[in-house]
Amino acid sequence: xxxxxxxxxxxxxxxxxxxxxxxxxxxxxxxxxxxxxxxxxxxxxxxxxxxxxxxxxxxxxxxxxxxxxxxxxxxxxxxxxxxxxxxxxxxxxxxxxxxxxxxxxxxxxxxxxxxxxxxxxxxxxxxxxxxxxxxx
Amino acid sequence: xxxxxxxxxxxxxxxxxxxxxxxxxxxxxxxxxxxxxxxxxxxxxxxxxxxxxxxxxxxxxxxxxxxxxxxxxxxxxxxxxxxxxxxxxxxxxxxxxxxxxxxxxxxxxxxxxxxxxxxxxxxxxxxxxxxxx
Numbered sequence: 001x002x003x004x005x006x007x008x009x010x011x012x013x014x015x016x017x018x019x020x021x022x023x024x025x026x027x028x029x030x031x032x033x034x035x036x037x038x039x040x041x042x043x044x045x046x047x048x049x050x051x052x053x054x055x056x057x058x059x060x061x062x063x064x065x066x067x068x069x070x071x072x073x074x075x076x077x078x079x080x081x082x083x084x085x086x087x088x089x090x091x092x093x094x095x096x097x098x099x100x101x102x103x104x105x106x107x108x109x110x111x112x113x114x115x116x117x118x119x120x121x122x123x124x125x126x127x128x129x130x131x132x133x134x135x136x
Numbered sequence: 137x138x139x140x141x142x143x144x145x146x147x148x149x150x151x152x153x154x155x156x157x158x159x160x161x162x163x164x165x166x167x168x169x170x171x172x173x174x175x176x177x178x179x180x181x182x183x184x185x186x187x188x189x190x191x192x193x194x195x196x197x198x199x200x201x202x203x204x205x206x207x208x209x210x211x212x213x214x215x216x217x218x219x220x221x222x223x224x225x226x227x228x229x230x231x232x233x234x235x236x237x238x239x240x241x242x243x244x245x246x247x248x249x250x251x252x253x254x255x256x257x258x259x260x261x262x263x264x265x266x267x268x269x
Contacts, residue, residue, distance in 0.1 A: 067189070091203075094163050095196050098170040102188055110164070 058123045064099050065119060068092065079120040093117075100126060106133065141171035143226050151212050158211040162199060165215050165222075169195050172226050180232045186240045194239040 062077045069088055071077070077086075083093050097113050100106075100122060106129040116122050152158040173188045182191075202214055224230055238245055262269040 090159075090163070091166070091196055091199060094166055095170075095192055098167065098192060099189060101170075102173075110167070 054123075054127065057126055058119060060103065061100065061119050061123050061126070064103060065096055068096050068099060077119065079123070080118050082118050084117070097122070104130065106130065141168075141175075143168060143172055143223065145223065148216065152208045155206065155208055155211075158208040158215075161215055162211065165218055166195065166199060169218075169222050172222065176225055176235070179226075179228050180235050182232075182235065182240075185236060191239060 058079050065071075065083070065086065065088075066075075066077060069083075069086055069092060071086065075086075083096065088096065093116070094113070097108055097116060101108055104126050106126060108125065108129070112125055116125060152161060170188075170192055173191055176191070177183055177186075177188065198218075202211075205211055205214070225235065
């Protein structure tokens with residue numbers, strides 16, 4: 001049932017989505033929440049094709065940032081949080097980039113490193129470099 | 137594995153023209169130091185003693201100690217001394233107990249603990265110079 005819902009969403013985007021949400025609102029059956037969850041994740045996957053950063057990469061980057069800036073466990077770290085907003089100065093940013101270099105075994109050029117301001121950008125850069133490396 | 141990093145020994149470069157260039161040189165130095173860390177850990181067998189992240193923190197702490205300096209020439213000289221120290225360490229001119237004592241445990245060399253004149257406290261400055269003030 002859940003697999004059927006995802007396949008229908010991929011073919012007929014707008015109309016099926018609206019009917020699906022209205023169905024969820026009207027009839028909260030036991031399997032509906034599962035399909036609603038799948039609906040949300042497939043929609044997000046389609047929107048994130050341009051970003052191309054895996055969630056576990058983002059999670060690892062967040063862990064390194066959290067450890068580097070000594071943030072408490074309850075400060076919320078989203079993919080879009082800027083390093084400067086978390087209390088990092090420029091030296092901290094360079095140190096975070098170095099920690100990422102060591103952890104992911106990549107080599108970040110200086111020009112690329114200048115542009116990193118958020119966690120998402122760091123994760124994207126890591127994914128790019130990880131893809132280019134086996135080709136080289 | 138990323139290509140192994142080798143510390144290239146360049147002669148003394150001309151002074152930085154402004155604070156921005158000095159800042160760029162500080163970050164380049166920090167990056168060179170961090171990239172030499174695997175070599176350092178290997179040479180002095182520090183694998184069980186300390187993690188690279190702790191050494192990175194020690195290096196950044198020493199840079200931050202002089203973060204209040206604004207004169208580009210002073211920054212250049214501090215970088216020169218830092219580069220000299222890094223070259224000595226990478227060349228195995230130091231020994232393991234030097235590295236552990238200076239960067240892993242405690243505050244390091246006594247001569248490095250005092251920061252450059254920050255103007256924090258007149259009382260302390262007078263106290264350090266003489267007993268009578």
